[in-house]
Amino acid sequence: MNDGLVILDPTAERDEATGRPLAAALPAGTGARIALLDIRKPRGDVFLDEIERLLRERGHEVQRTAKPTFTKPAPADLRREIAEHCDAVIEALAD
Amino acid sequence: MEVIALVKHDCETCATLAPALEAAAIAGAPVRMVSQSNEAETRAFAERVGLTTVPELDEGLALSERLDPEAVPAVVLLDGDEEQDRVEGLHRARLEALFAAAGATLPRDGLPEIKPGCTSITQEPEVAARLAAKRARAAGRIRARELDLGALEDPFEALHQRGLTDGLPVVPPTPERVVALLEHTRRDPQDLVGVVPPYGGEATVEKVAINAVMAGCAGPELPIVLAAVEAACREAFALHGLIATTHPAGPLVIVSGPYADEAGMNARGNALGQGNRANSTIGRALQLVARNVGGGRPGVEDRAAHGQPGKVGAAFAERLEDSPFDGLAQDRGVPADETGITLVAAEAPRLLLDQLAREPEGLCASLATALESIAHPKQRLAWDGLVVLGPEHGRIFREAGWDRARVRDRLFALTTSPAGDIVRGAGGSPEGVEERFVSDPDMPVAKFAAPDRILLAYAGGDAGLFSMVYGSWAAGEIGSAPQSASVEPWR
Amino acid sequence: MSCGLRDVLELESLDTPAVLVASNAFVQAADDQAQKLGQPEIRRIFVDHPVQDRTDDELQATARAVVDDVLGRLVA
Numbered sequence: 001m002n003d004g005l006v007i008l009d010p011t012a013e014r015d016e017a018t019g020r021p022l023a024a025a026l027p028a029g030t031g032a033r034i035a036l037l038d039i040r041k042p043r044g045d046v047f048l049d050e051i052e053r054l055l056r057e058r059g060h061e062v063q064r065t066a067k068p069t070f071t072k073p074a075p076a077d078l079r080r081e082i083a084e085h086c087d088a089v090i091e092a093l094a095d
Numbered sequence: 096m097e098v099i100a101l102v103k104h105d106c107e108t109c110a111t112l113a114p115a116l117e118a119a120a121i122a123g124a125p126v127r128m129v130s131q132s133n134e135a136e137t138r139a140f141a142e143r144v145g146l147t148t149v150p151e152l153d154e155g156l157a158l159s160e161r162l163d164p165e166a167v168p169a170v171v172l173l174d175g176d177e178e179q180d181r182v183e184g185l186h187r188a189r190l191e192a193l194f195a196a197a198g199a200t201l202p203r204d205g206l207p208e209i210k211p212g213c214t215s216i217t218q219e220p221e222v223a224a225r226l227a228a229k230r231a232r233a234a235g236r237i238r239a240r241e242l243d244l245g246a247l248e249d250p251f252e253a254l255h256q257r258g259l260t261d262g263l264p265v266v267p268p269t270p271e272r273v274v275a276l277l278e279h280t281r282r283d284p285q286d287l288v289g290v291v292p293p294y295g296g297e298a299t300v301e302k303v304a305i306n307a308v309m310a311g312c313a314g315p316e317l318p319i320v321l322a323a324v325e326a327a328c329r330e331a332f333a334l335h336g337l338i339a340t341t342h343p344a345g346p347l348v349i350v351s352g353p354y355a356d357e358a359g360m361n362a363r364g365n366a367l368g369q370g371n372r373a374n375s376t377i378g379r380a381l382q383l384v385a386r387n388v389g390g391g392r393p394g395v396e397d398r399a400a401h402g403q404p405g406k407v408g409a410a411f412a413e414r415l416e417d418s419p420f421d422g423l424a425q426d427r428g429v430p431a432d433e434t435g436i437t438l439v440a441a442e443a444p445r446l447l448l449d450q451l452a453r454e455p456e457g458l459c460a461s462l463a464t465a466l467e468s469i470a471h472p473k474q475r476l477a478w479d480g481l482v483v484l485g486p487e488h489g490r491i492f493r494e495a496g497w498d499r500a501r502v503r504d505r506l507f508a509l510t511t512s513p514a515g516d517i518v519r520g521a522g523g524s525p526e527g528v529e530e531r532f533v534s535d536p537d538m539p540v541a542k543f544a545a546p547d548r549i550l551l552a553y554a555g556g557d558a559g560l561f562s563m564v565y566g567s568w569a570a571g572e573i574g575s576a577p578q579s580a581s582v583e584p585w586r
Numbered sequence: 587m588s589c590g591l592r593d594v595l596e597l598e599s600l601d602t603p604a605v606l607v608a609s610n611a612f613v614q615a616a617d618d619q620a621q622k623l624g625q626p627e628i629r630r631i632f633v634d635h636p637v638q639d640r641t642d643d644e645l646q647a648t649a650r651a652v653v654d655d656v657l658g659r660l661v662a
Contacts, residue, residue: 004246007268008239010305010387012296017624020595023603025662034660035655037604039590040573046642047607047633050649051656058657069573071336073592088249088660091594092607094587095637293588294622395618396588398611527640578603 026088031059035086037074038066044093051090070094096179096197097125100171101159102150104132104140106186106213109168114145115202116170121147124199129153131167131216133481159217160226161343166212172197184212200495221271228270236277236284237270254309259387261379261407265309265445272308279317280304280585288321289328291389292335293396298324298388302502303380306387310380310408315358316373318585319379319436320412321541323348325585326438327381333575337440337568338391340396344568344575345406346385347441347481348378349552351422352434354582355412362414367444367483367563378408403443417486418553419493419502426499427579434582439550440575441482442469444563455495459502460490462562463509466549467542469566473517473527475540479548479567479577482506485555488562503546510542510549544571587612591619591628598625605629606657607652609637629659 024029026032032050036048052062063086067074100116102109102540113128120126128150130137140147153159162171164183172180172193180196182189187206194201216222222295231237244253250267254260266272277284277300284301291298300321307320327334327346337344350360361371368374391397399406420426424435437488447465484492492502517537519527528540545550548570555561568575590606594608597604608616610632633648640648 004248005244005250005267005269006271006303007244007250007254008237008243008273008301009242010239010268010302010309010383012291012294012298012302012388012390013240013292014296016622018596020623020625021599022627022629023600023601025603026660028661032661033609037593041637043637043640043645045634046645047637047649050646051653053625054649055657058653069333069336070589071333071340071569071574072330073335073589073596076596079593079596079600083597083602086602087618089594089597089602089604090607090656090660091590091604091631093637094606094608095635293592293619335589390622395615398587398615 032087033061033063033085035063035065035082035089037089037091038064038081039070039091039094040066040068041070041093041095047093047095051092097127097173098194098197098199099158099162099171099173100126100128101153101162101164101215102130102165103129103167103213103216104453106167108210108212110140110144111206111210112168112185113146113150113283115206117146117148118202119194119199122200124194124201125197126199127151129158130472131156156217156222156226159215163217164215165218167215168212171217171391171496177340201257212477224271224275228274231274231277232270237274237301239305241270248311258392258472259309261382261386263407265383266311268305268308273304275489276304276308276312277301279314280321282321282585288324291328291385292391294390296388296390298328298384301510302388303384304382307376307380310383311372311376312380313359313372316377316380318354318582319348319350319358319377322580322582323377323381323434323438323586324384326436326580327385329578331576332438332440332578334385337575338385338389338397340568341400342568343401343403343406344442345403345409346378346381347405347439347565348381348410349413349423349437349439350410350434350582351424351429351437352412352582354434354586360410360412362412362554366554374410374412375408377404377410380408382406382408388440405441405443409441413552414486414554415494417489419489419497420499420551420553423550423552424579429579429581435579436582437550437577437579439479439565439577440568441481441565442567444483444565447562447564448560450560453491455492455497455502455505458491459505459509462564463506465564466506467512469542469564471526472512473521473524473575475517475528475542476544477571477573478543479550479570480543481550481552481565481567483552483554483563483565485561485563486553486557487558487560489553499551502551503549506549507541507543507546511539512542514538514540552578587615588619591616594628595623595625601658602630603629605631605656607631607633607656609633611635616620630657631656
C-alpha cells in the first residue's frame with residue numbers, strides 16, 4: 001500500500017459559519033427600553049440591580065427578565081418576547 | 096452462451112487449467128479468461144504458463160463481485176445474464192460437461208481428474224472489506240467525506256494534527272473499518288441520532304460509527320454508543336452546558352442488561368478502571384462524537400478548570416446476576432427484558448470504605464457521609480448522587496431484603512444536616528447556605544432535592560468492602576437530568 | 587458563557603442589539619467561539635474574574651465601572 005490512507009471524516013463537515021447578522025445599534029441620545037437578561041448564576045442579580053439603577057439614571061427604561069437556567073441557551077419564545085418588547089438587551093453575568 | 100473463467104495469478108490450479116482454456120478459445124469456444132490479479136501479475140502469469148495472450152483483467156473486481164466465487168478457477172456458464180452452471184476448482188469431468196453445454200470442447204490433455212482450487216480474491220479479508228466499502232458508498236450507505244492522509248504521513252500523527260483526537264491515538268476510520276462496524280446495527284447509517292452541541296452538528300449513525308472506530312470499538316459496542324449519543328443530545332441532559340462548564344463533570348454511561356455481556360463489557364473487578372475494551376471505548380466514542388461532531392474542545396468551548404479522567408470516556412456495566420436490585424435503567428423505565436443505558440453527568444468517583452458494617456443501617460450511615468460531601472458538605476440541593484455499590488456491600492442489602500427504594504429513602508433521610516451546621520461561616524468555611532434562609536439552626540436541611548436524586552447501581556469485584564460514590568454536575572431543572580434509554584432500537 | 591453567546595447572536599438576528607457581560611476568564615474562548623459561530627463582532631464586555639466571591643459593594647462598583655462601555659456597545 002503505497003498510497004496514503006483514506007479515512008472517513010468524523011466531523012459534522014460544516015464549513016465554518018460566516019456572515020451571521022448583527023442588528024443595527026440604537027440611535028444615540030434617546031431613551032431606550034433595555035432588557036436585562038439574567039442568566040441566573042449566583043451574584044448576577046446584584047450586578048444587574050446596579051446596572052438597572054444606572055440605566056434609569058441615564059434616562060432609559062429597563063425590563064428585568066431571566067433565563068430558566070444558565071446551563072442551556074435561552075428558550076426561543078423568551079428571546080422572541082424580549083425582541084418584541086425591548087430595543088436592546090444586556091445579558092449577564094457569565095462566569 | 097458464454098463461459099467466463101476467473102483465475103488468479105498465484106493459483107497453481109489456474110496455471111494448470113489456463114492452457115486448456117486458451118486452447119478451447121482458440122478453437123472457437125465462447126470462453127473468456129478473466130484475471131482477478133493486477134496487470135503486472137497477470138502478465139507474469141501468462142508468461143510463466145506459456146499463454147499466447149494475456150488474460151483480460153477483472154476491472155475493479157466487478158465480475159468477481161457479481162459472480163461471487165469462493166474458489167478459483169471459477170468457470171461459469173452464462174446464458175445472457177443467467178447462470179446455468181459453474182465449476183470451482185478443477186473437476187475435469189464436470190468442466191467437460193459444462194463446455195459441452197456451451198457447444199464447445201475443453202481439451203483434456205494434461206489435465207488431472209481433480210485439483211482443488213484456491214480462495215477467490217474476493218474472499219480474502221482485505222479485498223472483501225474493500226469491496227464492501229465500495230458497495231456501501233455506491234449504495235449511499237456511506238456518505239461521509241473522504242479525507243486523504245498523505246502517503247508520507249504517519250496516519251496516527253496526521254489524525255492528531257488535524258485535531259481529531261482526545262490526546263490519545265485513535266484508530267484511523269477507514270471506510271472498510273466503518274462499514275464493518277456498521278454491521279452491528281440494523282439502523283440505516285443515515286438515520287439521525289442526535290444534534291450535538293455546541294455547534295449543532297448532526298450525528299448520523301454513520302458519524303457515530305466513524306468516531307466509534309476511532310475510539311477503538313470492536314463492533315458490538317455500537318448499539319450502546321448510539322443509545323448514549325441519543326440520550327446525551329436530549330435537551331434535558333443539557334450537554335451544551337456540561338461541555339461549557341468550569342465544573343469537572345463529564346458523561347458517564349451505565350449499561351444494565353444482558354447485551355452488556357454480548358458487547359464484552361466488564362461489570363466485575365476493576366469495572367471502573369482500565370483493561371476492558373468495551374468499557375474503555377464506549378464512553379470514549381461518545382466523547383469523540385461530542386468533540387468531532389459537536390465541535391466542543393478543551394480550552395475553547397470546554398472550560399473545565401481541572402476536568403477529570405472520566406472525560407476521556409466513562410462506561411461500565413452493572414453486575415446484575417447477584418444484585419440486590421434490578422438494573423438502574425430498568426428501575427428508570429426501560430422494559431425488564433431489554434438492555435438499557437443510564438447517562439449521568441458525573442464527576443470522578445470517590446471511594447467509600449466500610450469494612451465493619453454488617454447491617455443495612457450501618458452501611459447506609461457510612462454511605463450517607465460520602466453522599467453528603469458531594470461538591471462540599473455545605474452545598475445542598477443542586478447536586479445528584481450516584482452510588483456504585485460493591486458486591487460485598489450489596490450483599491448486606493440483598494440478605495436483609497432491602498430494595499432500591501428502601502435504600503434510597505434511608506440515604507435521603509440520613510443526608511440531612513441541621514441548618515446551623517451548613518450555614519455560611521459554620522465550621523470556619525464561608526461556603527454554605529445563606530444566613531437569610533436559616534431561621535432555625537436545628538431545622539434539618541436535605542442534601543438532595545428528593546430521594547430519587549440518589550442513583551444506586553451495582554458493580555465491582557467479588558472482594559473489597561468498598562463502594563464508589565459519584566457527585567453530579569448541576570442537576571435537576573436548572574441543570575442536567577440523568578437519561579435512561581433502551582439499547583434495543585439501535586441493535 | 588457559551589450559551590450566552592448563542593443567546594445574543596439569536597437576539598441580534600431578531601433585530602435587537604444585545605451585549606453579553608462575562609468574566610474575563612473567557613476572553614479567548616469568546617473570541618474563538620464567536621469566530622466559529624460566524625460573527626466575530628458579537629457584542630461582549632468583560633469584567634474581572636472571579637465573580638462568585640465578590641461582595642455586593644464590589645459587584646456594584648464593577649457595574650458602575652462598565653455601564654457606559656456596555657451602553658456604548660448598544661448605541662451608535
